[in-house]
Amino acid sequence: MTTRTDSKNRVIIFLLAPLVFTFTLTVFFLPSAWAGDDIAALRAKAEAGDPKAQNNLGVLYANGQGVPKDYAKAAHWYRLAANQGNAFAQYDLGVLYATGQGVPKDYGKAAHWYRLAANQGFASAQNNLGVLYL
Numbered sequence: 473m474t475t476r477t478d479s480k481n482r483v484i485i486f487l488l489a490p491l492v493f494t495f496t497l498t499v500f501f502l503p504s505a506w507a508g509d510d511i512a513a514l515r516a517k518a519e520a521g522d523p524k525a526q527n528n529l530g531v532l533y534a535n536g537q538g539v540p541k542d543y544a545k546a547a548h549w550y551r552l553a554a555n556q557g558n559a560f561a562q563y564d565l566g567v568l569y570a571t572g573q574g575v576p577k578d579y580g581k582a583a584h585w586y587r588l589a590a591n592q593g594f595a596s597a598q599n600n601l602g603v604l605y606l
Contacts, residue, residue: 524558586604
């Protein structure tokens with residue numbers, strides 16, 4: 473028999489799993505972002521409107537890689553990329569809303585961003601959206 477506490481624990485695990493996923497993406501896809509000069513170039517691209525660079529800069533702020541950890545700044549950069557249709561940023565912004573990091577906790581907004589990424593085939597967003605419905 474599953475208790476209410478067991479169900480809550482499963483939901484927490486499903487919502488925290490994306491943080492591990494994001495960290496893994498950072499380690500494998502942003503190895504050059506460890507150097508300060510590369511962060512400056514990344515920031516220039518992000519400020520010029522490049523959604524991939526905006527998302528990657530958000531990841532750096534979320535993980536504190538080469539910049540101070542700052543979830544509010546991560547949310548800012550994720551939002552810019554997410555509004556341009558970047559599924560990674562939509563997913564990451566959903567995680568911030570689901571966990572209340574850098575933004576007020578809001579499951580409705582988390583679902584909105586997860587849904588946008590899920591509609592692009594982003595499996596982790598599909599999973600987290602399902603968990604929210606659960």
